[in-house]
Amino acid sequence: SRPGEIKESQEDFLDDSSLHIQVAIVFGNSDFLEQLPVPLVLYIISFLELEDIARLSQVSRRFEMIRNSNALWENIVQNLCDTITPEMKELAQEMGWKQFFTNRLQLQLQLQRRRQKQDAQNKTQTE
Numbered sequence: 213s214r215p216g217e218i219k220e221s222q223e224d225f226l227d228d229s230s231l232h233i234q235v236a237i238v239f240g241n242s243d244f245l246e247q248l249p250v251p252l253v254l255y256i257i258s259f260l261e262l263e264d265i266a267r268l269s270q271v272s273r274r275f276e277m278i279r280n281s282n283a284l285w286e287n288i289v290q291n292l293c294d295t296i297t298p299e300m301k302e303l304a305q306e307m308g309w310k311q312f313f314t315n316r317l318q319l320q321l322q323l324q325r326r327r328q329k330q331d332a333q334n335k336t337q338t339e
Contacts (some may be wrong), residue, residue, distance in 0.1 A: 246274060253278055258287055285309030299323065 269276035286309040304312035
């Protein structure tokens with residue numbers, strides 16, 4: 213038969229064993245999401261809300277690993293921030309993108325210290 217589309221709520225899906233069988237026929241009995249390449253999973257995750265991303269570790273060890281990955285948090289920061297200066301990017305790469313995102317006050321202090329250090333270095337080089 214030709215491909216079609218069935219729109220059901222999640223509750224309807226959970227209660228309808230025939231839908232489970234149809235999904236198993238298309239995707240097999242293995243977990244399709246577990247087999248997706250990481251770049252594709254990262255792309256899909258980019259459409260989730262932060263609260264949903266936080267729950268990813270409950271899905272599987274693989275999703276916990278992806279949820280804690282630098283690549284995911286770099287995407288999140290780039291999607292949520294209008295501008296990321298080269299200085300901010302360098303600092304985020306040093307400390308990790310997740311920590312960079314979650315520690316805003318610490319970030320401000322570190323940026324201020326970094327600027328002071330660079331100003332001091334520039335001052336000693338000009339003398």
